Amino acid sequence: MTSIKDVAAEAGVSVATVSRVLNEHPSVSADARARVLAAVAALGYRPNAVARSLRTDQTHTLGLVISDVLNPYFTELARSVEEEARALGYSVIIGNADERPELQDHHVRTLLDRRIDGLLVSPTDGGSPLMLDAARAGTPMVFVDRWIPGVDVPVVRADGRGAVRDLVAHLHRLGHRRLAIIAGPAATTTGQERVEAFREALAECGLDLPDRYIGQGDFQAASGRRATERFLDLAEPPQVVFAADNLMALGALDAVRARGLRVPEDIALAAFDDIPWFVHTDPPITAIAQPTGELGRAAVRALVDRIEGRAPRSVTLPARLVVRRSCGESPVTETPVTNRSQS
Amino acid sequence: MTSIKDVAAEAGVSVATVSRVLNEHPSVSADARARVLAAVAALGYRPNAVARSLRTDQTHTLGLVISDVLNPYFTELARSVEEEARALGYSVIIGNADERPELQDHHVRTLLDRRIDGLLVSPTDGGSPLMLDAARAGTPMVFVDRWIPGVDVPVVRADGRGAVRDLVAHLHRLGHRRLAIIAGPAATTTGQERVEAFREALAECGLDLPDRYIGQGDFQAASGRRATERFLDLAEPPQVVFAADNLMALGALDAVRARGLRVPEDIALAAFDDIPWFVHTDPPITAIAQPTGELGRAAVRALVDRIEGRAPRSVTLPARLVVRRSCGESPVTETPVTNRSQS
DNA sequence: CGCGTTGATGTAATCGATTCCACGAGGAGG
DNA sequence: CCTCCTCGTGGAATCGATTACATCAACGCG
Numbered sequence: 001m002t003s004i005k006d007v008a009a010e011a012g013v014s015v016a017t018v019s020r021v022l023n024e025h026p027s028v029s030a031d032a033r034a035r036v037l038a039a040v041a042a043l044g045y046r047p048n049a050v051a052r053s054l055r056t057d058q059t060h061t062l063g064l065v066i067s068d069v070l071n072p073y074f075t076e077l078a079r080s081v082e083e084e085a086r087a088l089g090y091s092v093i094i095g096n097a098d099e100r101p102e103l104q105d106h107h108v109r110t111l112l113d114r115r116i117d118g119l120l121v122s123p124t125d126g127g128s129p130l131m132l133d134a135a136r137a138g139t140p141m142v143f144v145d146r147w148i149p150g151v152d153v154p155v156v157r158a159d160g161r162g163a164v165r166d167l168v169a170h171l172h173r174l175g176h177r178r179l180a181i182i183a184g185p186a187a188t189t190t191g192q193e194r195v196e197a198f199r200e201a202l203a204e205c206g207l208d209l210p211d212r213y214i215g216q217g218d219f220q221a222a223s224g225r226r227a228t229e230r231f232l233d234l235a236e237p238p239q240v241v242f243a244a245d246n247l248m249a250l251g252a253l254d255a256v257r258a259r260g261l262r263v264p265e266d267i268a269l270a271a272f273d274d275i276p277w278f279v280h281t282d283p284p285i286t287a288i289a290q291p292t293g294e295l296g297r298a299a300v301r302a303l304v305d306r307i308e309g310r311a312p313r314s315v316t317l318p319a320r321l322v323v324r325r326s327c328g329e330s331p332v333t334e335t336p337v338t339n340r341s342q343s
Numbered sequence: 344m345t346s347i348k349d350v351a352a353e354a355g356v357s358v359a360t361v362s363r364v365l366n367e368h369p370s371v372s373a374d375a376r377a378r379v380l381a382a383v384a385a386l387g388y389r390p391n392a393v394a395r396s397l398r399t400d401q402t403h404t405l406g407l408v409i410s411d412v413l414n415p416y417f418t419e420l421a422r423s424v425e426e427e428a429r430a431l432g433y434s435v436i437i438g439n440a441d442e443r444p445e446l447q448d449h450h451v452r453t454l455l456d457r458r459i460d461g462l463l464v465s466p467t468d469g470g471s472p473l474m475l476d477a478a479r480a481g482t483p484m485v486f487v488d489r490w491i492p493g494v495d496v497p498v499v500r501a502d503g504r505g506a507v508r509d510l511v512a513h514l515h516r517l518g519h520r521r522l523a524i525i526a527g528p529a530a531t532t533t534g535q536e537r538v539e540a541f542r543e544a545l546a547e548c549g550l551d552l553p554d555r556y557i558g559q560g561d562f563q564a565a566s567g568r569r570a571t572e573r574f575l576d577l578a579e580p581p582q583v584v585f586a587a588d589n590l591m592a593l594g595a596l597d598a599v600r601a602r603g604l605r606v607p608e609d610i611a612l613a614a615f616d617d618i619p620w621f622v623h624t625d626p627p628i629t630a631i632a633q634p635t636g637e638l639g640r641a642a643v644r645a646l647v648d649r650i651e652g653r654a655p656r657s658v659t660l661p662a663r664l665v666v667r668r669s670c671g672e673s674p675v676t677e678t679p680v681t682n683r684s685q686s
Numbered sequence: 687c688g689c690g691t692t693g694a695t696g697t698a699a700t701c702g703a704t705t706c707c708a709c710g711a712g713g714a715g716g
Numbered sequence: 717c718c719t720c721c722t723c724g725t726g727g728a729a730t731c732g733a734t735t736a737c738a739t740c741a742a743c744g745c746g
Contacts, residue, residue, distance in 0.1 A: 001458075003702055014726045019704055027723055044476070049456040050402070051702035053393045054731050069422050072415070079412050082439060091453055093436050096425060110434055113392040115344075133387070221619070253623050276564070280596050282625030346732055357696045362734060370693055394732035397701050 002043045011039035022047060053115065062303060063111035064120045065095040065104055067146070067188075068219065071247055072275040073292060074122070077145065080296030081120060088304050090117070099185070099218055101125040112139065118303045122146045125187040140306040144299040146189045154312045156299040158290040158319045160272060161197045166321040167270055167288060168201035171240055174328045176268060180213035180238035182227040182248045191219075194244045194272055213238050217248045224251025232259060232267075240268040240327065246275050249285060268327040284324035291317045345386045354382035365390060396458065404434045405646060406454035407463045408447055410489070410531075411562065412439040414590055415618040416635060417465070420488065423639030424463060431647050433460070442528070442562055444468040455482065461646045465489045468530040483649040487642040489532045497655045499642040501633040501662045503615065504540045509664040510613055510631060511544035514583055517671045519611060523556035523581035525570040525591045534562070537587045537615055556581050560591045567594025575602060575610075583611040583670065589618050592628060611670040627667035634660045 004022075008015045013032055020028045021036040028036075039045070053059045062085050066074040082092045093116065095107025104124045108131050111119060118140035121131065127148040135141050135153050147155040171179060181198050184191030199209045212234060215227025224243055228251065231237050243249035249271035256263055263269050263283055271278070274289035298315040306312040347365075351358045356375055363371045364379040371379075382388070396402045405428050409417040425435045436459065438450025447467045451474050454462060461483035464474065470491040478484050478496050490498040514522060524541050527534030542552045555577060558570025567586055571594065574580055586592035592614035599606055606612050606626055614621070617632035641658040649655040 001702095004704095005702080015703080016705080016726060016728095017724085020725090023704080025705095027725085029724060032724080046452075046456055048397075048458060048702055049453075050393055050396045050458050051731090052704075054391075054397050054733085055702080055704045057731075059393070069418055070415075072413075075412055075418055079439060086449075091436075091457075093434075096422060106429075109389075110392075113389055114434075115391060115393050250619065250623065257623075276593065277620040277624070280593065280600075280624045281620070282623060282627075284625075344732095347734095348732080358733080359696060359698095359735080360694085363695090366734080368735095370695085372694060375694080391732055394701090395734075397703085398732080398734045400701075 001048070002045045003048065004045075006043055007036065007039045007045050010043060011035040057115070059115055059117055060089060061091045061093060061114070061116045062118050062120060062300070063093050063095065063107075063114075063116040065097055065107050065111070066122050067097050067099050067104075067124050068247075069094070069096040071219070071245065071273075072277075073246060073273045073290070074145075076292045077122075077296045080293040081144075081300055084297040084300040085304075088300065090300075090304065097124045099124050099220060101128060104128070105130055108134065118142070118307045120144050120299055120303055123148050123188065125185075127151065140303060142299050142303040142306065142312065144295060149189070154302050154306070154314045156295055156302055156315045157317075158295060159316050160194060160288055160290070160319040161200075163288040163319040163321045164194065164197040165201040165204065167242070167286070168198065168205060168207075170286075170321065170323060171268065171270070171327055172205045172207070174268075176239045176327070177207060178213070178236065178238045179207065179209070179240045179242065180215065180231050181209070182215040182217045182224050182241060182243045182252065184217060184219045184244045184248075186216075188219075191244065198242060215241075217244065219245045219247060221247045221251035221254070224248030225255045226251075228252040228255035232256075232261075237267070240270065243269070243271045246271050246273040246278070246287070249287075253281065253285075264326050264328040270327055274322050278324065281326075283326050285326040286324045287322050288319050289322050290319045344391070345388050346391065347388075349386055350379065350382045350388050353386060354378040400458070402458055402460055403432060404436060404457070404459045405461050405463060405643070406436050406438065406450075406457075406459040408438040408440055408450050408454070409465050410440050410442050410447075410467050411590075412437070412441075414562070414588065414616075415620075416589060416616045416633070417488075419635045420465075420639045423636040424487075424643055427640040427643040428647075431643065433643075433647065440467045442467050444471060447471070448473055451477065461485070461650045463487050463642055463646055466491050466531065468528075470494065483646060485642050485646040485649065485655065487638060492532070497645050497649070497657045499638055499645055499658045500660075501638060502659050503537060503631055503633075503662040504543075506631040506662040506664045507537065507540040508544040508547065510585070510629070511541065511548060511550075513629075513664065513666060514611065514613070514670055515548045515550070517611075519582045519670070520550060521556070521579065521581045522550065522552070522583045522585065523558065523574050524552070525558040525560045525567055525584060525586045525595065527560060527562045527587045527591075529559075531562075534587065541585060558584075560587065560594075562588045562590060564590045564594035564597070567591030568598045569594075571595040571598035575599075575604075580610070583613065586612070586614045589614050589616040589621070589630070592630075596624065596628075606669050607671040613670055617665050621667065624669075626669050628669040629667045630665050631662050632665050633662045 004015050004018050008018045017032055018036050021033050064081050078094055085092045097104035101124050105128045120142050122145040135151055141153045143153050143155045145157055183195045202209050217223035217227050241252050243252050271287045274287040278285040278287050302312040347358050347361050351361045360375055361379050364376050407424050411417055421437055428435045440447035444467050448471045463485050465488040478494055484496045486496050486498045488500055526538045545552050560566035560570050584595050586595050613629045615631045617630040621628040621630050645655040
C-alpha cells in the first residue's frame with residue numbers, strides 16, 4: 001500500500017505538507033497543493049484510516065448493537081441509522097446480539113476495543129457491568145428502542161401507550177373480552193412496558209389481565225408459537241392474542257394454523273411492530289406501527305451531538321395503531337383508525 | 344484510556360513484557376506473567392485494536408457489501424456471515440448498497456480505507472473500477488450470491504437451474520401455458536441467469552418466453568408492482584408471474600390485490616428466494632429456496648482461506664423448489680416436490 | 687573452570703498518519 | 717533600512733501497540 005511518504009516523495013514535499021493538503025489546512029501554497037494532488041492521483045493514494053485514528057483518537061465510527069437482525073423492525077432501524085450516520089460523516093458497525101446477553105457483551109467489547117466514537121444500544125438485558133462501566137467512564141452512548149433504567153444515557157424510543165389503548169378499545173368494540181398477551185423478556189423495557197400498557201388499557205375498559213393470559217416470550221418466533229399453544233390449551237382460551245413483537249406474531253400464526261383454527265373467526269391476532277408483510281398475510285394483521293426510521297435518525301443525531309460536544313436529548317415518538325382484518329370486522333381503509341398517542 | 348504503558352508501570356515490567364504476556368509469547372516468567380495479568384485486571388486494561396492493527400497490518404475484520412439489507416434474503420446471509428466470521432476470530436462490517444452502484448462504491452472505499460483483511464461482495468452492477476482494481480491489486484475478495492464475470496475472484500453462490508426447471512414443470516403440469524417473469528437488473532448475474540434458466544426450462548416444455556412477458560425489475564418491491572401492472576394491462580395477460588426475488592413478489596402481490604384479482608385463481612405467483620413469511624401470505628407462496636446460511640458460511644471460509652494463505656475454492660450449492668398454493672392445486676405437504684439440482 | 691546455549695527481559699525502531707515548533711522568506715509599517 | 721508579522725514549509729514527536737536486537741544471568745558440558 002502506498003503511504004503518505006510515497007506521496008511526499010512523488011510530489012517533492014514533506015509529509016507534513018501532504019497531510020496539510022489532505023486536511024485542507026489553509027497555509028499551503030497553490031503550487032504545493034497542486035503537486036500533492038497530482039501525486040495522490042498518480043499513485044492512487046488513499047489515507048490509512050487506521051493510522052489516522054490512532055493519531056487523532058477518533059474513528060468516525062459508531063457502534064450499533066441490536067437485539068436481532070432477523071427481525072425486520074431492527075433491520076429497518078439499522079438501515080436508517082446507517083443512512084443518517086453516513087450523512088453526518090460516520091460509518092456504522094452493526095453487532096447482532098441475537099437476544100443473547102453474552103453475545104451482546106461480545107459485541108460491545110469488540111466495538112470498544114476498536115475505539116468507536118460512540119455506541120447505540122438496544123439492550124437485550126438489564127445491562128452487563130461492561131456496558132454500565134463504559135457508560136460511566138464516559139463512552140458516548142445512546143439507548144434506542146429499549147433502555148436500562150437508572151443509567152444516565154439518553155433514550156430514543158417510541159411510546160406505545162396511546163396506540164395500545166387504541167388497540168384495546170378497538171378490540172373491546174368488536175366484542176372481545178378475553179384478551180391475552182405474549183410478552184417479551186422481563187429484562188427488557190419493551191418487554192415490560194407493553195404488558196403494562198396493555199394491562200392499563202384493559203383496566204380502562206373494565207377488563208383485567210389474569211396471569212394465565214400472559215405468555216412469556218423472548219421476542220423470537222418459536223416462543224410465540226409455544227405461548228399460543230399454551231393459550232389454546234386453556235379450558236377457556238382467550239379470544240385475542242396480542243404479540244409484543246412481529247416475530248412472536250408469526251409464531252402465533254403458525255400455532256393457530258397448526259390447530260386448523262382460523263383468524264379472526266376462531267381467535268383474533270394483533271402485533272406490536274408493523275412490517276410490510278403484515279399487509280399480505282392471511283389475514284392481514286392489525287399492528288402497532290413505530291416510526292422506525294425517525295427513531296434511528298433521532299438516535300444518531302443524539303449520539304453525534306454527544307460525541308461532538310453538544311448536549312444530547314432523549315426523544316420519545318408516538319406509535320400508532322394500524323387496523324387490518326386479523327381482529328375481525330373489515331376496516332374501511334388501510335389507514336390508522338386514530339392516533340391518540342402523546343409525544 | 345489506559346495503555347500498555349500504564350500496565351507496564353503498574354506491573355513493574357517493560358511494555359515488551361506486557362505485550363508478550365498478552366500475545367502468549369512463550370518466554371515470559373511465571374512471575375512476570377502473574378504480575379502483568381494482575382495489573383491488567385486492576386486497571387481494566389483492554390488493548391487498543393487500532394494501534395495493534397497499524398503495527399501488524401491486520402484488522403481481523405471482513406467487509407461485507409450487500410445489495411439490500413431490507414431484503415430478508417440478504418439479512419439472513421449477513422447473519423450467517425457474521426456468525427461464521429466470529430467463529431473464525433473475525434469481525435464483520437456490513438455495507439448496504441441499496442442496489443445503488445455509487446453507494447456500493449462508497450462502502451467499498453471506506454472498507455478499504457479501514458484496511459479490512461478481506462471483502463465479501465454481492466455486486467450491484469458490473470463492477471466499478473475501484474472494486475476491479477482492488478481485486479487486481481490483491482485485496483482478498485470473494486463474491487457471494489452475485490458475481491462479476493471475467494474477474495479472478497472465487498464465487499460462492501446457489502445454482503437455481505434445477506429448481507427453476509422443477510418450477511416450470513410444476514406450472515406446466517397445472518395447465519399454465521403463458522408464463523411471465525419479473526427479471527432483476529441485467530447488470531447483475533442473478534438478474535440475467537434467472538431469466539435464462541426460466542427461458543430454457545420453458546423451452547424444454549415446448550413453451551417460449553416472448554418479450555412482453557419479461558418485466559424489467561430492480562429487485563425492489565415497487566418495480567415488482569409496476570411490472571405486474573404492465574402484465575395485467577396486456578391484451579392477453581400471463582397466467583403465471585414468476586418474480587426473480589422475494590421483494591418483487593411482494594410488489595406483484597400488491598398489484599394483483601389492488602386490481603381485486605385473486606391468487607392463484609386469476610393469476611398464479613411464484614418467487615425466487617424463500618422467506619419465512621411466504622408460509623403465511625395469502626395464499627402461501629411457492630418459492631425457490633436457497634441454502635442461504637450455507638452460502639454465507641462457505642463464503643467466509645473461502646475468504647478466510649484466501650486471507651490466511653490457503654487456496655480458496657468457489658462453491659456452488661443447489662437451490663430447491665418449495666411448492667405452496669400460489670400456483671394453484673393444494674400440495675400434499677410443505678416439503679419440496681423434488682430436488683433435481685446438480686451441485 | 688571456562689565457554690556456549692538458553693531463557694527472560696529491556697531498549698528502541700516501526701507502522702502511517704497528525705501536529706507542534708522552528709526557520710527562512712517576503713511584506714508591511716515606522 | 718530595520719523590525720516584526722505572516723505565511724509556507726520541513727523536522728521531529730506522538731499515538732499504542734509489536735518485535736528485532738542487545739543484554740545479562742544461569743546452566744550444562746567437556
